[in-house]
Amino acid sequence: MICFLNGKFLAEEDAMINVFDHGFYFGDGIYETMRTVNGELWQGEKHMERLFTSAKMIFLKIPWSSGQIIYWINECIKRNNFKESRIRLTISRGRLDLSFEKGFDPTILIKVDELQEISEDILKNGVDLVTMEMERIMPKAKTLNLMSVILAYLKEHETKAYEVLLVNREGFITEGAITNYFVVKDGILMTPNEDILYGTVRDRILEIAEEEGIKVVFKSMTKKDILECDECFICNAPRGIVPVRSLDEERVGEVEFGMWKKLRDRLGIF
Numbered sequence: 001m002i003c004f005l006n007g008k009f010l011a012e013e014d015a016m017i018n019v020f021d022h023g024f025y026f027g028d029g030i031y032e033t034m035r036t037v038n039g040e041l042w043q044g045e046k047h048m049e050r051l052f053t054s055a056k057m058i059f060l061k062i063p064w065s066s067g068q069i070i071y072w073i074n075e076c077i078k079r080n081n082f083k084e085s086r087i088r089l090t091i092s093r094g095r096l097d098l099s100f101e102k103g104f105d106p107t108i109l110i111k112v113d114e115l116q117e118i119s120e121d122i123l124k125n126g127v128d129l130v131t132m133e134m135e136r137i138m139p140k141a142k143t144l145n146l147m148s149v150i151l152a153y154l155k156e157h158e159t160k161a162y163e164v165l166l167v168n169r170e171g172f173i174t175e176g177a178i179t180n181y182f183v184v185k186d187g188i189l190m191t192p193n194e195d196i197l198y199g200t201v202r203d204r205i206l207e208i209a210e211e212e213g214i215k216v217v218f219k220s221m222t223k224k225d226i227l228e229c230d231e232c233f234i235c236n237a238p239r240g241i242v243p244v245r246s247l248d249e250e251r252v253g254e255v256e257f258g259m260w261k262k263l264r265d266r267l268g269i270f
Contacts, residue, residue, distance in 0.1 A: 023092025
């Protein structure tokens, strides 16, 4: 497997980062997870826009242009030659020892893996979700501070759930650990809009809804709202749209026929 690290394309076993890098030492950095469609990078500019927004929020200066980064990503995709790729782009503040005031020399790493397709069983039957009381720090920035995601993965493993929905201190379900979520009630598409990371697939779904004349309501929702909906689905770039069948072992809406399928067909990433 070939990755890109600080200006060089390297075999994975040859890619090494300094142990005093702020990304390792403090979790100080940002990242993006992307995918290809038909072998081509999907929504690259959208991901770069969010990357630079995240960087601005944590006062991280990125010395490369979005065009240069996309070029490196595309070259990594080409060199690994998978049918479809999942791309992880990581940028840390670099090695500054214990200082946060020196000149900036960020570390950039691009890693490409083969993208795993969503099974037909999942699309037919939906997935099981669980809830967890957790709030992310700076939810609008995609940072390397991923303790909430790690704890969610541990709960997924324990409960055999597909994804964990995060519940804030007010009892509202904000987002998934690595996904956004939508519900449908009486033909209205609803999703939270506060204290969340604005996913690129979420943004595209909202565009499709407008094109299709689907009414959208931004609403903070509780577990009760989700359990009483007609359908629920989660979304992110690698997985696209995935229907939900249960939340905390309670049935959620319908899976087989729903708005999620129409939106997924329009999304066209699988």
